[in-house]
Amino acid sequence: ARNVGDQVVERLFVEVAKSEQLADFPCELSVVAAGSCQECIERGARLINAHPDEVTNMYRPAIAANLILYNLMEWTEGDNVVITDLSYPSIPYILSDIGRRYGVELRVVRNVDGEVPMEKMEEAIDGRTRLVAVDRTAAFSGFTFDMKTLCRIAHDQGALVLDDAMQALGAIDIDVADDGVDMLISGSYKWQCGPEGAGLFYMRRDVMES
Numbered sequence: 001a002r003n004v005g006d007q008v009v010e011r012l013f014v015e016v017a018k019s020e021q022l023a024d025f026p027c028e029l030s031v032v033a034a035g036s037c038q039e040c041i042e043r044g045a046r047l048i049n050a051h052p053d054e055v056t057n058m059y060r061p062a063i064a065a066n067l068i069l070y071n072l073m074e075w076t077e078g079d080n081v082v083i084t085d086l087s088y089p090s091i092p093y094i095l096s097d098i099g100r101r102y103g104v105e106l107r108v109v110r111n112v113d114g115e116v117p118m119e120k121m122e123e124a125i126d127g128r129t130r131l132v133a134v135d136r137t138a139a140f141s142g143f144t145f146d147m148k149t150l151c152r153i154a155h156d157q158g159a160l161v162l163d164d165a166m167q168a169l170g171a172i173d174i175d176v177a178d179d180g181v182d183m184l185i186s187g188s189y190k191w192q193c194g195p196e197g198a199g200l201f202y203m204r205r206d207v208m209e210s
Contacts, residue, residue: 044200048165048184049175051205058201061166062090064185067201068162069094077103079130082159084109084116086138091164095133104130114141122153129159137168144168151180160207166190169200182207 037057045055058064069091081095085108092106099106107124109116116134125132132154137144147163154161160182165174170191176184184202188194 040198048202049177050202054205055200055202058199059197060187060199061164061185064201065091065094068183069098075102075104078128080105080107080128082107082109082124082129082132084111084134086111086116086140086143087135088139091133115143118146118149121150125154125157125159127157129157131160131162133162135167136163136165139167147179147181155180176202
């Protein structure tokens, strides 16, 4: 089975070729990825309790979100996506366009005094929900989801869970295997105190292979 990094790079090459910019694509990228980037992947995988084959580097969360939402998801009119009003704006902006393009309903669960009640999430998720996209820890209130419970609720309805862990990674322990998260994205320049551009993209193996 191919790892998530192989699939991401393959998709990037396809998209670059479509745009007729393949001649400008830097061949030295493969050399860099095979060297120091591999160490970053392995360390990132340990940080979230994932296998290195499920993790790759990503410049920032919005780039990973674009890749997931436009290239990895297959949308059908009448599908819905569940988010919250505590989400950082980048993913909701992308999802608004997904809604217009494909007839996908964007369901926004409202917070109550800075927290999102799990029962409200459960009410919003149904058999037509394709994706539940949340910030594990909200940037604006500090509210942190019980991701294990949320994933169980989503999976019971056949939905995938996209975990934006930008405000959580490095501040709290994250175990994607125990939580059951399908996809996780994060940068490193918040609580990991890392540089811009050293992001992380995780996809669970069985989701990769489905």
